[in-house]
């Protein structure tokens with residue numbers, strides 16, 4: 001996130017049937033300003049802003065949490081979500097202290113379910129708000145030895 005691309009992130013749109021799936025980017029950016037653990041990331045294809053993702057990975061916790069993710073409606077279905085998620089997971093892995101990543105989504109959100117399952121997330125069940133929780137155990141370089 002930079003001051004320069006902030007307005008472009010705020011202009012990103014979802015289709016009306018997706019609006020309930022994630023908080024608005026305006027809300028997320030406000031949250032990011034107040035929460036020191038929030039790590040907001042802009043999804044860019046070359047110099048074009050196409051999406052937004054936010055996660056937290058506190059240094060004293062082996063769990064990271066991706067809690068905002070969206071690709072602008074115009075750019076969906078082109079593999080950008082998958083590529084952005086892969087890059088976010090690479091970044092989280094490179095922090096070094098994270099062993100697993102959690103994510104949550106509305107159970108009827110088939111696009112999210114498909115995307116996260118193909119990245120290796122395993123569904124754990126519904127939380128108290130009726131959201132599906134899924135978890136990914138990260139492979140580390142030690143696992144490859």
Ligand SMILES: CC(C)(COP(=O)(O)OP(=O)(O)OC[C@H]1O[C@@H](n2cnc3c(N)ncnc32)[C@H](O)[C@@H]1OP(=O)(O)O)[C@@H](O)C(=O)NCCC(=O)NCCS
Pocket residue numbers: 014018021022067068069070071072075076077078079080081082083104105106109110111112114115118
């Ligand atoms: C979820 C989201 C980020 C995916 O982004 P995207 O760029 O469209 O995803 P991709 O094009 O990379 O597709 C990833 C996979 O999901 C599949 N997919 C995409 N939309 C789908 C849909 N509506 N139903 C089922 N599968 C879908 C793709 O076929 C692809 O699968 P594949 O790799 O097996 O071919 C996007 O749909 C979005 O912003 N949705 C609204 C906000 C939201 O729901 N965020 C998640 C809440 S946590």
